[in-house]
């Protein structure tokens with residue numbers, strides 16, 4: 001059992017609030033898929049999936065088969081879409097009743113081969129490349145796609161066709177996004193005509209849901225929004241933060257004026273100082289660029305700057321002006337604004353800050 005004082009709290013009430021906020025934007029017929037890849041954006045995929053099974057959620061998605069298998073082993077029964085299904089894992093995908101996204105003729109042919117012994121047509125999802133240029137079929141692949149799909153009707157059934165928006169949060173890219181939506185819808189309709197039945201259509205991620213209500217189609221895919229970020233400042237304010245990263249002071253060092261802190265003497269105190277040591281570092285997801293950068297954490301309601309180089313497993317903060325002692329709680333972040341500031345200092349996005357919190361950090365569901 002890990003009793004480490006360094007803990008990532010996951011706030012289930014906030015998760016539910018965020019889910020309901022996004023669902024309040026949907027028509028009643030629109031289904032909800034929640035993306036819980038990468039340990040549910042760095043939290044805890046199994047715990048989040050359990051929460052979602054108690055809500056009105058129709059689908060889960062993860063990137064890889066291994067992530068889906070973990071969910072199945074934990075007893076999760078919701079349909080699970082494997083966004084980046086890989087040929088090497090097709091047998092496992094079938095064994096664990098996971099539903100692959102099929103994005104190339106090669107993967108389609110090989111998946112159909114694996115479905116030789118299925119009792120009924122196996123659910124697959126066709127990924128359309130509408131402009132992201134990452135994974136998926138383009139319009140010119142239609143004939144080739146159908147020449148494989150139609151003769152395999154007994155083996156596979158297309159549950160959905162879907163695509164991904166590249167700039168859904170960016171209001172200056174509306175024209176490009178609309179072109180993606182139109183391309184997707186055209187191609188999806190053609191597939192539907194060719195097949196003679198109507199697979200579900202979906203394209204919106206979190207910011208797409210908020211910016212493009214006309215593109216909700218049959219289902220939407222909520223990712224970062226569940227965790228409190230909408231990529232649009234005024235919308236993020238309406239969401240609640242779900243990830244709280246906390247630790248405790250391991251030790252307080254008393255330094256004389258002119259002494260230095262940590263590797264390479266990168267920080268030197270200009271007065272007699274108290275330096276507190278925390279039990280987490282860059283191997284836990286703190287970014288080393290936050291060293292001596294003006295980033296502060298909070299100790300007993302006061303801000304304490306990170307001083308010296310962040311180490312692999314340890315970070316030092318200056319608590320000279322703060323009434324605190326060894327064992328006191330330290331909050332690395334608990335608000336979206338703090339996470340946004342950390343992201344901006346590291347020239348990245350909240351997605352990366354959240355998913356960087358290493359699996360070594362204990363998770364606690366609140």
Ligand SMILES: *Cc1c(COP(=O)(O)O)cnc(C)c1O
Pocket residue numbers: 035037083163164204205206207221222223224225
């Ligand atoms: C990660 C992902 C999402 C979720 O995106 P957010 O921006 O986090 O809402 C949706 N669809 C696909 C294909 C993804 O890979």
